[in-house]
Amino acid sequence: MTWLDRLPGRGRQGILWLLLVMVVAAATVNPEFRTLDNAVNVLNQSAALGILAVGQTVVIIAGLLDLSVGMLIGLIVVLTNDLMNGQASATLPAILLALGLGLAVGTVNGVLDKLLRIDPLILTFGMLSVLQGVIFVYTDRSVGRASDAFLWMASGTVAGVPFSAILLAAASGLVYLLLDRTRFGRHVFAVGGDETCARRDGIDTARIRLIVFMISGLSAGIAGILVAGRLGTGYPNAGAGFELDAIVAVVLGGTSLAGGRGSVLGTVAAVFVLGIASNILNLMEVSSFVQLLVKGLIVVVAIIANQPRRLMPA
Amino acid sequence: MRVAATSGFDWRSLRLDRTAIWIVLVALFAVAAMLSDSFLRPIYVFNIMRQAAPVGIAAVGVTLVMILGGVDLSVGAIISLTAVVAAVTMDGEVANIPFALAITLTVGTAIGLINGLLIAYNRVSPFILTLGTAIAVFGITQIYSGGTARGIVAPGFREFFNYRVGGWVPVLAIALWVIVLAGLWLQRATVLGRAFYLIGDNRAAARLAGLAVAPITVIAYTISGFTASLGGVALLARSGVSSTFVGRGLEFDVLAAVVLGGTTFEGGRGGIGGTIAAVFVLLIAFNLVNILGFSYQSQLIVKGGIIILASAAYGYLKGRGGYLKGRG
Numbered sequence: 311m312t313w314l315d316r317l318p319g320r321g322r323q324g325i326l327w328l329l330l331v332m333v334v335a336a337a338t339v340n341p342e343f344r345t346l347d348n349a350v351n352v353l354n355q356s357a358a359l360g361i362l363a364v365g366q367t368v369v370i371i372a373g374l375l376d377l378s379v380g381m382l383i384g385l386i387v388v389l390t391n392d393l394m395n396g397q398a399s400a401t402l403p404a405i406l407l408a409l410g411l412g413l414a415v416g417t418v419n420g421v422l423d424k425l426l427r428i429d430p431l432i433l434t435f436g437m438l439s440v441l442q443g444v445i446f447v448y449t450d451r452s453v454g455r456a457s458d459a460f461l462w463m464a465s466g467t468v469a470g471v472p473f474s475a476i477l478l479a480a481a482s483g484l485v486y487l488l489l490d491r492t493r494f495g496r497h498v499f500a501v502g503g504d505e506t507c508a509r510r511d512g513i514d515t516a517r518i519r520l521i522v523f524m525i526s527g528l529s530a531g532i533a534g535i536l537v538a539g540r541l542g543t544g545y546p547n548a549g550a551g552f553e554l555d556a557i558v559a560v561v562l563g564g565t566s567l568a569g570g571r572g573s574v575l576g577t578v579a580a581v582f583v584l585g586i587a588s589n590i591l592n593l594m595e596v597s598s599f600v601q602l603l604v605k606g607l608i609v610v611v612a613i614i615a616n617q618p619r620r621l622m623p624a
Numbered sequence: 625m626r627v628a629a630t631s632g633f634d635w636r637s638l639r640l641d642r643t644a645i646w647i648v649l650v651a652l653f654a655v656a657a658m659l660s661d662s663f664l665r666p667i668y669v670f671n672i673m674r675q676a677a678p679v680g681i682a683a684v685g686v687t688l689v690m691i692l693g694g695v696d697l698s699v700g701a702i703i704s705l706t707a708v709v710a711a712v713t714m715d716g717e718v719a720n721i722p723f724a725l726a727i728t729l730t731v732g733t734a735i736g737l738i739n740g741l742l743i744a745y746n747r748v749s750p751f752i753l754t755l756g757t758a759i760a761v762f763g764i765t766q767i768y769s770g771g772t773a774r775g776i777v778a779p780g781f782r783e784f785f786n787y788r789v790g791g792w793v794p795v796l797a798i799a800l801w802v803i804v805l806a807g808l809w810l811q812r813a814t815v816l817g818r819a820f821y822l823i824g825d826n827r828a829a830a831r832l833a834g835l836a837v838a839p840i841t842v843i844a845y846t847i848s849g850f851t852a853s854l855g856g857v858a859l860l861a862r863s864g865v866s867s868t869f870v871g872r873g874l875e876f877d878v879l880a881a882v883v884l885g886g887t888t889f890e891g892g893r894g895g896i897g898g899t900i901a902a903v904f905v906l907l908i909a910f911n912l913v914n915i916l917g918f919s920y921q922s923q924l925i926v927k928g929g930i931i932i933l934a935s936a937a938y939g940y941l942k943g944r945g946g947y948l949k950g951r952g
Contacts (some may be wrong), residue, residue: 426936432883433935434878439928446921554755561752599766606760613748613756 317427325563325579328612332583343593344465345390350472354465356585357474358383358536360578361481362552363559365529367577368485370560372522373502373569374423375554380528381416381441384549386534391544403457408538409531415441416527420520433529438553445546449506453544464539478578481532485525488576498522502569559584562612583612625774632759644941645885645901647932652908660915663908666792668848672907674786678859678871680800680903683878684807685736685851687899690882691811692844693824693891694750698739699878701761703871706732706856708765711775718778729853735761736849740842758875776863790844796861803854807896808910810847820844881906884935904935 336343355460362379369376389411390404415437422433466473489495500508501518509515524544562580565572587608592600657663682699689696706728713724739757743750769775785796811817819840823830831837859871885902887894909930913923 312939344823380720422932426932426939428932428935428939429883431889432880433932435880436928436930436932436935440925441928443921443924443928446924447919450921543792556753558752561749563679567751597767599763599771601763602766603760603763606756606758609756609759610742610753613752614742614746 312479313369320408325576325583325612326543329583329586330418332586332590336586340590340593343590346470348593350467352374352582352585352589353472353475353478354540355542355589356543356581357472357478358533359552359555359559360478360531360581361536362529363556363577363581364482364485364574365526365533365555366553366556366576367560367563367565367572367618368489368498369526370557370565371502371565371572372498373505374430374519374522375434375557376419376523376526376569378419378437378441379432379526379533379556380548380552380554381438381445381550382412382527382530383534383537383552384447384546385441385445386411386531387538387541387548388453388544390447390535391452391456391542394450394454394457394460396455396457398457402455404457404460404538406537409528412529412531412534413524414527415522417528420523423519423523424516428484431534445530449544449546452546453520456539456542458581459540460535460539462539464536473581477532477536480531482578484572488514489574494521499570503621504570504573536612538539555584560611562609580612584608625941642886642895642898645905645936646896648938650900652905652912653932658911659806662915666770669803670788670793670797672904672911673800674794674862674904675794675911676907677800678855679747679860679874679877679881679907680900681803681838682855682874683881683899684803684896685848687882687885687887687894687896688807688811688817688820689750689844689848690887691824691826691890691891692820692841694743694752694844694861695879695889696736696739696840696845696848696852697733697751697754697875697879698758698761698847699855700854700871700873700875701758701765701855702732702849703859704749705735705768706759706853706872707860707865707871708769710857710860711731711777712769714775714778714781715804716776718780721778721781724778725857728857729850732746733846733850734867736846736852737767737842740845743845744841745840747818748807762872764807773865775838777860782861782864785858796858799854799858800822803851804896804900811896816840816843821892824893826892839929865908877906880931884931884938886938906931909934 325353342348362383366376366379386408390408393407396402419430419434419437422437423430426433442478463477468476489498497508497513497518500511500513501515505515508518533551533552538544540547559580560572560577561567562583563573563576563578565576584605586604588601591604596604652662662668682703686696686699709731710724710728713727714720735757739750739754742748742757743753785799786794788794789798811820819830819835822833822835823837823840827837855874857872881902882894882899883889883902884905885894885898885900887899906927910923910927913926918926
């Protein structure tokens with residue numbers, strides 16, 4: 311037993327070791343990696359995906375999937391930047407718009423899930439297509455400009471620590487407490503583990519699913535603010551692929567796609583594994599094509615290295 | 625599961641279970657025919673079948689994988705890679721076509737084999753593993769093609785596949801049906817097909833019954849890689865373009881069709897028949913909004929809405945079976 315094994319939760323030791331090995335290896339091999347600027351850069355680049363993946367962790371623990379979050383980020387990036395157009399006075403409305411829109415789409419997903427009772431993957435895939443259509447009906451080119459406050463949220467620091475990293479730490483801390491210390495959290499695990507059992511135990515499973523989708527939408531709202539500030543303009547394709555990156559991070563972090571098992575800390579570690587890998591390849595000036603290949607191989611190797619122990623039931 | 629079906633265990637619900645997607649298809653077709661005369665012209669219907677070929681062919685293999693309880697998200701990337709490989713190896717010469725097809729199908733099948741070996745002999749999530757191979761294969765495609773459209777299709781290649789037999793049926797549509805029928809035969813009439821259902825329904829029971837679960841899993845993913853490469857060839861034949869992005873996102877079209885067609889992520893149920901009906905549901909919906917003169921952008925909204933509503937209607941028609949079973 312190492313101290314890693316004694317941490318609460320299961321199945322994420324592999325990813326924490328991988329993260330440790332990567333940081334040490336990168337720091338040894340590449341002096342540029344050791345600079346403070348680069349560390350800030352990695353944190354800033356990983357924060358949006360991290361917050362999104364933390365939300366998706368809750369979704370996947372509940373045995374669901376939310377494919378709509380990527381396009382939701384795209385829509386938020388377009389609308390907030392268009393609303394702000396560089397004016398400082400529009401910052402607060404833009405933040406409210408981002409959070410409200412995220413929460414609203416999450417609620418729609420949750421309500422449709424309850425009403426229509428279709429596979430959540432199909433439901434949110436349909437929503438992905440709808441949101442993509444809405445974005446491109448609205449605009450097919452970049453619109454608007456982020457206000458200085460948005461730019462600061464994406465890349466500014468507080469006492470040397472990137473604000474986006476503080477946001478990620480707060481979000482993952484909150485969700486960790488929510489899952490590990492509250493009745494709602496226990497219910498999320500119960501619904502993901504065996505929904506029929508959970509319902510027979512008197513859990514309002516439809517309500518749990520609704521709240522889970524709302525959390526997912528809200529996480530996309532917060533991530534959308536960071537992406538909007540990072541890009542500085544309303545680029546319509548901004549969110550494409552985010553949902554898959556988030557799912558990859560969640561599963562690499564040891565959360566089971568079957569539901570009922572998983573951890574937020576594992577997800578955050580996996581986000582940094584992916585972020586550091588991309589950072590090292592960038593520092594080494596590897597072409598983006600080769601980076602794609604390497605990213606794919608990392609996913610394959612990491613998931614094989616991180617598979618559940620043989621002792622666990624099939 | 626299917627043994628129960630054939631012995632008349634619960635006739636009414638099981639029949640609806642399988643026919644629901646066809647009812648949705650007929651209803652959608654009726655609506656389409658009312659809104660536009662084109663849908664009543666056979667040539668247009670055959671053209672829809674031609675359009676359906678790449679996704680439909682790839683969906684055959686993915687359906688088999690999902691019956692077995694797996695999933696294959698790498699098919700979009702395999703379609704892209706094989707379309708590029710086929711165009712590059714053809715290099716504009718008719719004489720190169722057999723060699724090009726052999727290489728193309730070998731590449732796709734090999735990727736399927738790798739997927740199968742990694743999944744069958746490890747305890748990993750096939751969803752994420754094939755997502756990983758999809759990213760890697762997409763990277764290989766980009767490196768191979770230099771990031772732009774590359775390769776020249778041989779003269780006569782596209783003409784052959786788009787030639788209308790008897791003035792009506794495009795060869796590509798016939799190819800789709802041949803592969804669908806081959807898949808249906810495999811699914812219904814072979815020991816292998818039965819094994820897919822049993823493994824998907826109860827993996828532990830299948831193992832205890834003496835089935836070679838791991839090798840059969842490898843076969844399923846290999847078939848999926850093979851049909852995806854056929855889909856790549858079909859896409860090249862349909863469009864003639866070998867851009868690296870050509871198959872991007874197609875895995876979601878395939879997945880939507882398979883799930884809409886009644887093959888669930890849990891495995892052990894569904895089949896190729898439902899999948900192919902769902903491919904046509906999605907395609908008719910897409911054609912319909914096109915004919916009604918919506919912009920491409922609003923087509924995406926309608927497409928998403930139809931995916932949601934059609935699967936809701938399907939779920940309603942088949943009662944509370946399938947995925948809903950656990951939610952009563």
